[in-house]
Amino acid sequence: MKIGVFGAGQLGRMLAQAGERLGMEFRFLDPATEISARGLGEHLCAAYEDVDALEQFVRGLDVVTYEFENVPCEPVRWVAERVPVHPAPEALRLAQDRLFEKNFFQKHGIPVPPYGAVFFKDEYRELLQTIGFPLVVKTRRYGYDGKGQRTVRNQEEAERAWKDLHGLPLLLEGHVPFERELSLLAVRGQGGECRFYPLVENHHRDGILRLSRAPAADVPAVLQSRAEEYARRLLEEVQYVGVLAIEFFQHGEELLANEMAPRVHNSGHWTIEGAETSQFENHLRAITGMELGSTAPKGTSAMVNLIGIKPDGRSSDGLPPAHWHDYGKSPRPGRKLGHVTLVREALEVLEEDLPSFLEIAETVL
Numbered sequence: 001m002k003i004g005v006f007g008a009g010q011l012g013r014m015l016a017q018a019g020e021r022l023g024m025e026f027r028f029l030d031p032a033t034e035i036s037a038r039g040l041g042e043h044l045c046a047a048y049e050d051v052d053a054l055e056q057f058v059r060g061l062d063v064v065t066y067e068f069e070n071v072p073c074e075p076v077r078w079v080a081e082r083v084p085v086h087p088a089p090e091a092l093r094l095a096q097d098r099l100f101e102k103n104f105f106q107k108h109g110i111p112v113p114p115y116g117a118v119f120f121k122d123e124y125r126e127l128l129q130t131i132g133f134p135l136v137v138k139t140r141r142y143g144y145d146g147k148g149q150r151t152v153r154n155q156e157e158a159e160r161a162w163k164d165l166h167g168l169p170l171l172l173e174g175h176v177p178f179e180r181e182l183s184l185l186a187v188r189g190q191g192g193e194c195r196f197y198p199l200v201e202n203h204h205r206d207g208i209l210r211l212s213r214a215p216a217a218d219v220p221a222v223l224q225s226r227a228e229e230y231a232r233r234l235l236e237e238v239q240y241v242g243v244l245a246i247e248f249f250q251h252g253e254e255l256l257a258n259e260m261a262p263r264v265h266n267s268g269h270w271t272i273e274g275a276e277t278s279q280f281e282n283h284l285r286a287i288t289g290m291e292l293g294s295t296a297p298k299g300t301s302a303m304v305n306l307i308g309i310k311p312d313g314r315s316s317d318g319l320p321p322a323h324w325h326d327y328g329k330s331p332r333p334g335r336k337l338g339h340v341t342l343v344r345e346a347l348e349v350l351e352e353d354l355p356s357f358l359e360i361a362e363t364v365l
């Protein structure tokens with residue numbers, strides 16, 4: 001099987017690492033010259049819209065997927081006319097715009113915070129009134145890792161947010177006083193079979209994921225099944241094939257959907273060592289029409305992101321055992337350079353071992 005991937009960042013890298021073990025080959029299309037997935041397949045270094053490059057990209061491929069949700073839809077649709085693309089380009093279109101995404105959740109009966117879209121100042125003023133403080137102003141497109149959003153608690157902050165973000169289509173949503181953030185990783189195969197990983201508990205700082213714990217502690221069965229039911233509706237609606245991640249805010253036994261990613265997700269990295277089948281392998285199994293693997297956890301896991309911190313050479317300096325992942329990227333502040341995963345049989349042992357890793361990651365929660 002030869003698989004084409006739009007994007008060659010760390011998600012592409014980990015996909016290819018999982019695929020190698022399944023005997024798959026990879027070709028990446030990514031305009032960046034320095035890519036995380038280097039050495040794991042062919043790299044076509046060209047713009048996503050470059051038709052000559054796209055011609056070359058699709059040649060001899062069995063299936064195409066994407067690891068980056070800001071790939072423009074047009075080239076993805078162009079490719080889909082020639083080679084099967086999973087997940088469906090429609091899922092990509094929905095996930096690229098926070099307004100479409102929220103409408104999609106709402107249409108399928110999935111609770112969301114109060115929200116609305118604005119472009120002009122008078123609409124902004126009006127919606128500030130309707131939703132009320134505190135709220136979050138987000139650009140509808142291209143936001144990630146907390147970029148392109150401002151929390152607004154009063155009129156003065158509202159003016160500042162407008163100054164920073166106006167001129168782009170915006171989404172306003174109520175600030176949710178959540179108890180915690182959870183995410184669900186779901187996978188749907190070509191035959192329609194769905195499998196779900198246990199809910200993951202996520203901790204962000206400045207909008208960037210810092211720590212994921214899986215399975216999330218104290219999840220009542222009703223919460224897990226509610227999350228699965230929501231995911232199933234979305235998967236079936238678009239005849240989705242592959243891994244889908246949904247981020248939720250938990251409030252008691254209620255789940256409010258925040259956003260979805262039509263791809264493998266940072267909050268699923270723990271599955272590489274912490275689950276029977278990793279999210280990467282299950283994504284590949286799904287898109288190539290193979291049987292899905294078990295999503296059962298192997299114990300209890302914690303995944304710590306290394307942001308602006310190089311993961312190299314730390315595994316041997318007297319720390320408890322852990323799985324270090326280096327994305328091979330050049331260091332820059334705020335950049336995800338790698339992650340480390342701890343898997344333990346007992347939660348108490350995990351609690352004991354985790355703090356030294358949070359310290360290395362400079363993560364204060």
Ligand SMILES: Nc1ncnc2c1ncn2[C@@H]1O[C@H](COP(=O)(O)OP(=O)(O)O)[C@@H](O)[C@H]1O
Pocket residue numbers: 113136143144145146147173174175176177178181204207208247258259
């Ligand atoms: N409406 C909200 N209420 C409370 N916190 C929010 C809200 N929206 C975003 N956040 C916080 O900011 C983080 C990043 O926002 P998100 O919408 O997921 O954007 P991104 O695409 O950058 O991940 C969330 O994980 C959450 O911690």
Ligand SMILES: [Mg+2]
Pocket residue numbers: 247259
């Ligand atoms: Mg998010």
